[in-house]
Amino acid sequence: MKRPTIIDIAREVGVSKAAVSYALNGRAGVSPQTRERILDVAAAMGWRASSAARALSNDRAANIGIVLARSPEVLRTEPFFMQMLAGLEQTLSAEGFSLQLALAADTGTELDTYRRWWAERRVDGVVLTDLRVSDPRPELLRELGTPAVFFGTAGPMPGIPVLRADEDEAIRSAITHLAELGHRRIGHVQGPADLQHTVRRADALRRAVGETPGLSVHHASGDYTEEGGVRATRRLLSAPNPPTAVIYDNDVMAVATVVHAEELGVRVPADLSVLAWDDSMLCQVVRPAITAFAHSVVVDSATAARMLLELIETGSADDGELSPRKLMPRGSTAPAPGN
Amino acid sequence: MKRPTIIDIAREVGVSKAAVSYALNGRAGVSPQTRERILDVAAAMGWRASSAARALSNDRAANIGIVLARSPEVLRTEPFFMQMLAGLEQTLSAEGFSLQLALAADTGTELDTYRRWWAERRVDGVVLTDLRVSDPRPELLRELGTPAVFFGTAGPMPGIPVLRADEDEAIRSAITHLAELGHRRIGHVQGPADLQHTVRRADALRRAVGETPGLSVHHASGDYTEEGGVRATRRLLSAPNPPTAVIYDNDVMAVATVVHAEELGVRVPADLSVLAWDDSMLCQVVRPAITAFAHSVVVDSATAARMLLELIETGSADDGELSPRKLMPRGSTAPAPGN
Incomplete structure (x- = not known):
């Protein structure tokens, strides 16, 4: 059977060639009924040639790529x-x-x-996240020459529009919250050491702690998993002068600490206050519920997608800002022991 | 600049045309180093013609499609x-x-x-799930003529390999567990009414309850969200003779009930036992932790992917079975009040 062209289809349906093109490429310009008919x-008619035609005519793939660079275990929790x-x-x-x-x-x-x-012209552009300390991707x-938008960087990036994250202010609000509750020794269970925001948050914490006399910060590295969070917390608690409050770089590690508090030999929040960087349903359903930073990943990701579409369409896009994180105080943070 | 062909690239790299083809199509047959160089x-050289060449030569897209037909709100929790x-x-x-x-x-x-x-030849096949009561997709x-595998159906499907779910046995083990704890009136907070497994589980529950004299089952429909779960539970509890145990069709609705138990005017498990169909980290971290069916979504999905690849490769694939669900008794189920 001869491969049908857009003209063949237009004739068969009784619409314009443009209408067929709109319908086949999923673009606006035809009614849902007409689109369905086309x-x-x-x-x-066995029409199959669109992506070939698109590729040969330098048209769009109408596809955006994202690579998830975490272990399946982290991804699914x-x-x-x-x-x-x-x-x-x-x-x-x-x-x-x-x-x-x-x-x-x-x-690799x-x-x-x-x-x-x-x-393969499979995508028109990509969204990246989790900038690494030494990152070959940009x-x-x-x-x-792949259009790309970077989600959550500290500053601008040559040739690549970014959604900037201002973490200093969020970190400062966490330190203020804990200092007001009388905490002096603050632990920090970090994410993977090769992620730039892990380093950035540790730096921001040191700066914020430095602004308040009498405070100190103690880091332990985690890996975003439950086991890693509990292990890092145990290391912090085994110090001669253990912290009375710990900030976790994600929700899963903070939740694991609350759930395994008894094994760790502490009561949350009586002995240990717990604060999580990423709010989620997990933080909200454990008891005590976990003080966490609310932020709109869905809204911010929609912004990233719009920036990338603009970049693909026009060849440029302005940098944006992630929506600010807001500290949600809950039961997991309380006055420091002896306060 | 003239568009380079595979032969141009092979000459430039100093390898065979086949090696270039393997490398560009992401197939085995070349070393990682050679692939990288190619x-x-x-x-x-600005090579861009692969997906066009693939489409015109009836080769593979090397792409599998999946459509997630749930609201963004459900998806993200x-x-x-x-x-x-x-x-x-x-x-x-x-x-x-x-x-x-x-x-x-x-x-639509x-x-x-x-x-x-x-x-557009964008995919070589698709994986489907959540068979609907009246489902136009198969x-x-x-x-x-799109190769497709259906995840989690009750029985076989003409022309489409399926991963069958035997839910009768799981439901029976839940009813046995609750009956042994002395529960007689059992509630069921269901998923969306248009999903076939919602209907199937309700049927299986009625059958299992029918096998044990003195038991009754009371259904209320939910929508997989926290709010929907709490609302449906409130309806069940407002009956003259409310159930003393409720089975939930997903984890989120069961967790919401445990978290909002006080508002609902019940203690879990003293007044109300709670059992969830899908185990997850959410069920494990709430207190009391929720009795739930463990199952291996990751393993089963990997099986579905292998079935689909076999179907694409050979034109046929045998039906499979989802791995059996295993009841994990936890703190949320306890003896019925007065038992």
Whole structure:
């Protein structure tokens, strides 16, 4: 059977060639009824050539890529990425774009994925997050010429629009909250050491602690998992002068501490106050509920998607700001022992 | 600049045309080092024609599609779909396949997505879940000829390999557990009424309850959200002879009941036992922890991905079974009041 062209389909349906093109490419410009009819006829005629035609005509893939560079174990407990996917997809689907997803266990695999996606014109651009301390991704994407938006960086990035995160103010509000409750020795269970925001938050904590005489901060590195959070907390608590409050770089590690408090030999919040960086349903349902930073991953991800679509459309996009984090005091933070 | 061909790239790198083809299509057959070199050279030469070439030569898209047909609100709290994506991706990425993702607010949008993906050769096949009571998707996919695997059906499906879920045995173990604790009136807070497994579980519950004299079951429909779970529970508890134990069709609704027990005027488990269909970290961290059915969404999704790859490769795949659910008794189920 001869492969049908857009003209064949237009003739069969009795609409314009443009209407067929709109319908087949998922763009606005035809009514839902007409779109449905066109897609039905196109499918019945065995029409299959669109992505080929698109690629050869330098048209769009109508696809945005995101590589999730965490272990499957973290992915399936930490709500952050599902919120991010939901936010991206809400914006993208309204514009007729889809989301291309891959898991990458290491940076080499992640870089290969970007190369392959771009070489195959599988995506029109990518959203990145979790800037690493030494991160080869921005350079690769600049080399490839792949439009990219970076979610959650400290500052601007040459050639790549970013959504900036101002974490100093959030960290300062956490320290103020704990200092007002009489805490002097503050622990910090960090995320993976190769993530730039892990380093950034530790720096911001040291700065904020330095502004208040008599405070000290003690770091222990975690890995975003329950086990890692409990292990790091145990290390902090075994010090001669253990902290009376601990800030956790994600929700899962803070929740694990509350749940395993008895094994750790502490009562939360009587002996130990617990504060989580990422609020989520997990923080809200444990008892005591966990004081955490509310933030709108869904809203911010929708913003990132809009920036990327603008970049693809016009060749440039302005930097943006992540929505500010707001401290939600709950039962897990209380006056320091002896206060 | 002339568009480079695979032959140009092979000459430049000094390898065979086949090696270039393997590397560019993400297939086995070249060493990681060679693959990297080929991709670098191809990118530097501006090679972009692969998906066009693939589409025109009837080769693979190396892409599997999944449409998530739930509200963004449910998606970002319920861990089920993230576990599913993690399981699919683990298998797919090992085979050089990517995952194409879309959100669909309604069935019309979901059907359009399958039509468009297939018309554009964007995917080689799709994984479906949540069979609806009246579900137009299997027929559409058969019409289109799109390879598809259905996750979690009661029985076989013409032309579409399925992963069958035997829920009778799981439901029976829940009823036995509750009956042994002395519960006679059992509530059931259901998922959305248009999902076939909602109906199926209600039927299975009625059958299991019917096998034990003196038991009765009382249904209330929920929507998988916290608010919906609390509302449905309130309806059940306002009956003249309220149930002393409630089975919830997902984790989020069960957790919401435990967290809002005081507002609901009950103590869990003293007045009300709570049992959840889907185990997750949420069930494990609330107090009392929730008796729930453990099941391996990640493992089962990996199985679904393997079935779909086999179907794409060979044109057929056998039906499979979801791994059995195992009841994990925890603190939320206890002897019925007065027992």
